[in-house]
Amino acid sequence: MNYWKRSKGWILVWSATLLVSGLIIFKGYLSSSSISIQERATKLPSQTTQAVSEGNQTQTIQRTTVDTQADVSAGSVKAQEPSEGLRLVHEPTDMGEKNWSIKDFPSPVQGKILRDVGSYYSETLESYIFHAGVDYAEPEGTVIRATHGGKVVSIGLDPILGQQVTLDCGEGWLVTYGGLDNLRVHVGEIVVNQGALGQVGFFPGAEGQNDRTQLHYEVWHDNEVQRP
Incomplete structure (x- = not known):
């Protein structure tokens, strides 16, 4: 127990x-x-x-x-x-660097001079008129090229110059080519140097020698005629 x-x-x-x-x-x-x-x-x-x-x-x-x-x-x-x-x-801007002279606008042809810059009596108009350019005798069909580039501002038939083309080259320079045919440019077109404008044609009503084909070359600067 x-x-x-x-x-x-x-x-x-x-x-x-x-x-x-x-x-x-x-x-x-x-x-x-x-x-x-x-x-x-x-x-x-x-x-x-x-x-x-x-x-x-x-x-x-x-x-x-x-x-x-x-x-x-x-x-x-x-x-x-x-x-x-x-x-x-x-x-460089064109406006600031351009200093052109008439030497920059040479004649596009070297043919015989039929009429120079100056006043003359026009048998067609039976009055004295001022001739603002130079007329060069050139064969019909001669291709005329711009000797200075510019913008086409006028084109067409002139009662004295025949078919003509006017270029605005800038800086107040205007150049007119008259006595042409088969024009190759239009208004507003920019033409480069040596660009084709047309061909020498025959215009019976042209000033100068009516029986000869000729190129009318006219240069203006600031509204004054220049002698090429």
Whole structure:
């Protein structure tokens, strides 16, 4: 009987010991879990903050890169604009560099002169008239070319000159080619130097020698007749 009581006492002691040990272990587990949860809670905002910070830095860097590229592009455009403006300023202009004289408007032919610049009596008109150009004897069909480029401002039949072409060469210079046929230009056309205007034709009513084909060449500058 005493042995049974002793055994029962030891069983109770060991049971109590195991129970206390279990409680201690369980409490330690709870404490460890609590610390782990707190650490996770602490790390999560930190990681989130770091991620947000890195994202902001990336966006800032991207924005800065874009802004820098935009500034560089704008700077390139601004840098090009002055050069274009300078180019326009320094480009030679016809108005500023033209200093022509009658020598720049030579006769397109070297035929015999039938009539020079000056006044004469016209049997056709039965009166004195002023002859503003020079008439050169030329074979019919001779191709006449401009000795100076210009814009065609007048074309067609003139009662005295026959078929004529007038070029505005700029700087107040006007050149008329008369006694032509088979005209090859039209009003408004830009004719280059040595551009074909037409051919020498026969016009019975032309001034000068009515029985000969001729070229009438006439040069004006600032409303004054020039002698070629």
